[in-house]
Amino acid sequence: MTAGILISTAYAAETDWSLHIKVSVPDSRGVDGTVWNHIIAGVREGATDGYDSAWDTISMVEADDPVQAMFTHGILPEDKNNDGKIDGWMCSIPDNGYGKEECSLWRDIRAFRGEQVWSFLILSTLNGSTVTLQWAFDSKPENINLVLVDLSEPEKDIDIPEKGIDIKDAFLYSYTNNFETGKRYGVRYFEIRMETKGLFILPPALPDATIGARYNKILSAIGGAPVWSLEDGDLPPGMSINAYTGEVTGTPSVIGSYRFTVRGEDTASGYSSTREYTININSTPKIISLSQSEGVIGTGYTGYIEVSGGSAPLIWDIRGNLPEGVTLDNKTGFISGGLIVPGIYDFTAAVKDANGATDSRNFRITVVEPEDKMPPEAIKDLSGIYLTDTSALLLWSAPADHDSLTGTAALYDLRYLEDCPDSAGLTEGLWDKAVEATGEPRPQSGALQTYTLTGFKAGKTYCIAIKGMDSAGHVSAMSNIVMLPLTSDISRSGFAELTSSIIFKRGYNFISLPLIPVPNVRDLLFGPIVGEPVALYRWYSPYPDITPPQYYLEDIIMPGLGYFLYSPEDVTMAVSGLKIEKPEYELVLQHGWNMIGTPYDKSILLRDIQVKNIATGEIKPYMDALKGGWIGNTIYRLQSGNYDFASFNDNPPAALEPWTGYWIYVGGEKGAGIIFRRP
Structure with missing residues (x-):
């Protein structure tokens, strides 16, 4: 009986490689007369050496399979009850995680380093079967040594070098599976060893920069400690490379695309290498959306905070409160959801690019309630507490709005008139001439509302009043009027x-x-x-x-x-x-x-x-x-x-x-x- 293992390599970048190891044995239950399992080892840019869902996954292996192959950073097979079978060697729900004792990892993709070792084992329940490892490269990696090492006691009739088989020169390795004493399976332990020759300059590409924003990226090398220099081309104006640390830093001052070649030279080893880079200098991000559309309660809503410029990835954020039921996708700038509460929602949208450059803009989304036909009630209890000659703390109760779902106004409009002779000085006819305050609180039904009004001039008299407005645009009558200056005996107000x-x-x-x-x-x-x-x-x-x-x-x-x-x-x-x-x-x-x-x-x-x-x-x-x-x-x-x-x-x-x-x-x-x- 012979089991074949095919190892193939595919490339996504010059340092990327992977080994796909398939283990199969003859079995009448298989469609093609075999059953099989497999593992994958390799290197990929951006991977880590830990367990993560992107690069490490688990295999479904069952106790009655005649062959299994797994990486030993999962769990080792055990036979605690000494019945000659593997204890609980199965994974019924393989997508649930990586640390489950009943599961074994079958894919192990690592970060690229100067040296790496992948340990794996092959377990077979067929005594005397011949397991053959066979591999081939689509494209052989340059300046990388890859060897396969059998860590078990080699069979006497197998000629294997002490340091392993060079995978790039050979293509075949076989062994005979023998049961351990008293067991109903045999286990063979292997290592795939990687070692670099020469310098590998990383990263393969440099991210974009943003004009006027500080830029700091570091070049590194696998296989040595080089001195860095500019071989060809020009760095963007305002930027430089540190010969000893490999830091590419500065504040770019001119928009454009700049191509250049860097050289890393390690005098100790004699290794030298070059890499070409392109850095794009982008304009600062700018929010170009001018407004957001209004919506109707009970309907869906879609909006977009459009941005020009900036270096990807962009991150959007909101300061303030969006309409109830609506959310922002901070990776795309889209605003979406179902409108469930009428109101006038003011917020600030901000965007930040990969280099920390930002922009922001104020927006308003009005959610209309078609059944709302009447304005909110007028506020009748506006009062003030004297603070200084230039400011006052105002208090009032949120007004009722009996035909609105929220029961109150959607926003406040607080205004004041200078040189007001008495409380009759501010009228509806003079409302448009009064100074508008900003930042009033959001109305909350039944709540006591407060606001600190500033910007007064000492010695001047002022009339202050407030109105409420609902989402349909209905405006209440003007409130009672508060005069400034107020009494300085604030304790009288409690x-x-x-x-x-x-x-x-x-x-x-x-x-x-x-x-x-x-x-x-x-x-x-x-x-x-x-x-x-x-x-x-x-x-x-x-x-x-x-x-x-x-x-x-x-x-x-x-x-x-x-x-x-x-x-x-x-x-x-x-x-x-x-x-x-x-x-x-x-x-x-x-x-x-x-x-x-x-x-x-x-x-x-x-x-x-x-x-x-x-x-x-x-x-x-x-x-x-x-x-x-x-x-x-x-x-x-x-x-x-x-x-x-x-x-x-x-x-x-x-x-x-x-x-x-x-x-x-x-x-x-x-x-x-x-x-x-x-x-």
């Missing part, structure tokens, strides 16, 4: 000044602020400390009856709410603002998990909080609300990278500490209100 500090650790911090910070806008408050753009996220649903909760990038910071804030390093930040002096503060929570904190600058015991049933309006002490399933017993906070928890029943009892964020669970289907009382 607030007092407070300055304190908070420590941020490197990474994401779970925080809550026991004050209304000034300013209370994300980038203005945290940007000088942690850098922009600021990553500040909160878990919730802006439309609890329509969409599930998720993490949203938040623009405005409010007391009593929890946030995840990213800091690139450990840092201490001083925070100034207005602490709440009111004896009670209510926070409305949604069904499920909520991110909260104490709104006061004092610790609040969990047992001292009251809970309101949103569905009925009934208020109970925390313990009774817990028994009714309105709210959970445990709060969780992030400490040293792990969650720590405290419960109502702990001794000492659980408490909310200032500046710390917590997770808490609400069982009520319509949510719950928690009422804090100032200690």
Whole structure:
């Protein structure tokens, strides 16, 4: 009986090669009278020496197969019960992974190095069968030695060199399979050994550069430590090559395509080699899309952030919030999904190329609700708190919009008029002449909204008002008017000044602020400390009856709410603002998990909080609300990278500490209100 092994080599690059080893034996069950297995060894640019789905896979081998071939960086065959058969030598679901004990790897593609060794074994359950290894090259690799070594005790009648068979010169090797004593199989161990001769300059190609962006790539050599020089052609203007490190660096200054040849020369070995490269200098990426189309609720949506220039690959990103149900493919720039919530969505699209060059542009997507025929209600409770001669903190309640799916406006339009003599100075007729504010918060039904308005001139008087607009373009009537300057006695409004500090650790911090910070806008408050753009996220649903909760990038910071804030390093930040002096503060929570904190600058015991049933309006002490399933017993906070928890029943009892964020669970289907009382 004879088993044949065919080893063939195919090329994708000058350093790439592969050996396909097929092992077969005569068997009546096979269509062609044989059954077989095979393995593949080789080198490929971009591969690694570890297990990965791109280059390492597993074979389906069954215990009753008469022959198997496998790489020994999988598992070795064992016969622990000493029954003469391989234990559990099968792989029923080969696509599930590489570390399964019942599976063996059959493909092993490595990174190109000066020396590499592939170990494999052939196992046969046919005693006395002759196994023949046969190989052929489609194209033989230059300056690479490949040898096959039989590590088992050679048969006496086989003449094999001590250092193995040169695969490039020979084409055949056979051995006779003999069972081990007391076993029903025989195993033969082999190695494929690769060794380079001369220099191989890597990488085979250099990526594109971007004008004005720093470029830094490194040439390397397999087979020596050469000195580098420019053999022919010219590097792009502004760039150079380091003779000793092989670094190609600089800031290109002229767009174009530049072809040149580098030489690597190793004086110790005498090896020398050259390689031709081309570097394309591209323009910086530029977003050329001017706008995004509007959509209709309940329909599909497709948009595209078109970009010219830049060096591939490009990566797209979004700052702000896309319409609910719509996502960005950050590898292509396409925006797609199903529109499920009406609204006006403002966001910033950004693109970055392979060399770090960027561009960004602001966009708006309007999701129209055809059934919405009426404007939102006018805001009637706009109020201001005096901060300085040039700024004021404004507060108001989100207006109702009874024929909109969201129940509120889609966006706000806040404006102010200078040299306003009295509250009657700003009228509908003068609205277009008033100065428009920017960065107002997104409307959230039933929420208290805040905004820090800046840019006033000392000694001037101002009228401030706000309107709401829905996605259909219906605009509400003008709100009540706030006059500036305001009274300087801010404590009369239930607030007092407070300055304190908070420590941020490197990474994401779970925080809550026991004050209304000034300013209370994300980038203005945290940007000088942690850098922009600021990553500040909160878990919730802006439309609890329509969409599930998720993490949203938040623009405005409010007391009593929890946030995840990213800091690139450990840092201490001083925070100034207005602490709440009111004896009670209510926070409305949604069904499920909520991110909260104490709104006061004092610790609040969990047992001292009251809970309101949103569905009925009934208020109970925390313990009774817990028994009714309105709210959970445990709060969780992030400490040293792990969650720590405290419960109502702990001794000492659980408490909310200032500046710390917590997770808490609400069982009520319509949510719950928690009422804090100032200690």
